[in-house]
Every structure is written in C-alpha cells, then in structure tokens.
Amino acid sequence: MKTTTKLRQMLNSGEMLVAPFVLNALHAKIAESVGFQAVYMTGAGTSAERGFPDVGLLTMTEMVANAKYIATAVGVPVICDADTGYGNPLNVQRTIREYEMAGVAGVHIEDQVFPKKCGFFEGKQVIPQAEAVQKIRAAKDARTDSDFVIIARCDAYAVTGWEDTVSRCNAYVEAGADLVFVDGIKSEDDIQRYANDMASLPRMYNGDLMNTKDVAALGYRLMICGSTIWLVYKQVRDSFEELKSTGKVNPHRFGTRWDVAGLLGLDQIYELERKYGVTEVPVS
Numbered sequence: 001m002k003t004t005t006k007l008r009q010m011l012n013s014g015e016m017l018v019a020p021f022v023l024n025a026l027h028a029k030i031a032e033s034v035g036f037q038a039v040y041m042t043g044a045g046t047s048a049e050r051g052f053p054d055v056g057l058l059t060m061t062e063m064v065a066n067a068k069y070i071a072t073a074v075g076v077p078v079i080c081d082a083d084t085g086y087g088n089p090l091n092v093q094r095t096i097r098e099y100e101m102a103g104v105a106g107v108h109i110e111d112q113v114f115p116k117k118c119g120f121f122e123g124k125q126v127i128p129q130a131e132a133v134q135k136i137r138a139a140k141d142a143r144t145d146s147d148f149v150i151i152a153r154c155d156a157y158a159v160t161g162w163e164d165t166v167s168r169c170n171a172y173v174e175a176g177a178d179l180v181f182v183d184g185i186k187s188e189d190d191i192q193r194y195a196n197d198m199a200s201l202p203r204m205y206n207g208d209l210m211n212t213k214d215v216a217a218l219g220y221r222l223m224i225c226g227s228t229i230w231l232v233y234k235q236v237r238d239s240f241e242e243l244k245s246t247g248k249v250n251p252h253r254f255g256t257r258w259d260v261a262g263l264l265g266l267d268q269i270y271e272l273e274r275k276y277g278v279t280e281v282p283v284s
Contacts, residue, residue, distance in 0.1 A: 106149025
C-alpha cells in the first residue's frame, strides 16, 4: 500500500495519529523502530541541522532533499513542513509535485508572508485570507495522487486574533485542505478552545503541552510532537559539557556503534556483500 493511502486511512480511522518530530533519516528510523506509524519532518529541525534558526532561510530544494532521505529510509508515512510553499500559487504547485516525487505522504502549507518564521517567534505576518485560499486550491490541483494529504497551517492567531483564525480555517477546508493546523498554541486552554470552536473541522495539534491521550480525546486527527530538537540539544550539550569537564562521557548516556549500524541495515549490507562476492568475512 502506498504511504499516502496509509496516511489517509489512518487520519480517517477515528483514532488520532501521533507523528514524532524527526530532523533526519536516523531519527525517522528510530521512531519507526519503536512503533510509530508516521513521522513528521520538522522545518525548524531541518533548519537547525544546517545552522539556521527557523526563519525561512532554507530553500524548497534543501527541504525536499531532506524529505527524500527520510522517506527513502522508512516504510511509514512521512509528513513534511513545506513552509509557505515558497512563493505564490504557482510556486506552491511545484512544491507539491517535488514533495510527491520525494516520496512523502503529505505536507502543510502555511499562510505566513514569505520568508516565514517559526510559529512561536515574534514578528510573524500573514497573507490575506483570499490569497491563502488560492494557495490551498493550487496545492490540491497540483497533486497527482489523490491520497496525498494537504494540511493548511494557520498562523493568524498571534497576528490577527482568534476570530480570524477560525474564519481562515473554515475557508481552507472549504478550499480543499484535508486538515487544518493552528500553530502558536501556547496553553491547554488554547488546545481546548481550538477543539471546541473548530469541532466540525479535521484538526491537528503541534506541541507537547498535553498527553497524546488527552489530545486524542478532544477529537484531533493528528498530533506532531516529541520536542526532538530540544531533546537533542540538551542531551548533546550535557554530554559535551561532561566531556569537557571530566575528560570522558559516561557510557550510560549513549548506545553503541552496533545499535546504530544495526538500525541502519548493516546486517543487510553484509548479506549483499556475501551474495555478490564483495567480501566473505565481515570486518568487526
């Protein structure tokens, strides 16, 4: 079954799908190995790995390249950040086609002015609702696979207020969005309000403010979460500080070379080498 079809079926199953943030293919492999049925390629994480804050400095080509590595590495559906679609509705159409060809199962397109900012940063601006609607229509028209999931992200809450956010989300679903995604949610009250005021809309939530089971009980279809960027930052920084101060990192902090190599398919490489006569005895 295509990953796009898998994703659509899970979103329509009546049970909320949880997709943890992944920055790269390794993180995606880890998520899949512990049983997650989908993963989310974070734009903030993709930017961070390249040394930039999440303020729209990466190109569509760079984002799609990361998406392709991730989608190739795992068998579960990959949902991706596609920022603003990188321009007007025609740019959005090319963006959708490029992500489709990369093998991902769905993307979200946001209604910010380009270049965008992280949904939690100050200084965001949003485009007019009518223009954003045209982008969603263009995205829907561009997909060649009808199961490819198009998510309309709305960043208006911190800019023009809640009433405009509700209006925009309704318009985006009417234009053909499969899900709406209100970003910049900062409290449990916001999560509840989002669920109440958009009860009739297919919704997703981004964050870690509530337990996944509690969010599911509010009728959300999808939750992206895991704080992976901040987790990686804290764990790596703590390890480096320990190395700097003591001269050694406590082995209990990390797995082994073989844990990672096994996850990435080293045994299969050895099998192929034997099959094709590349080497007879693996080097240990």
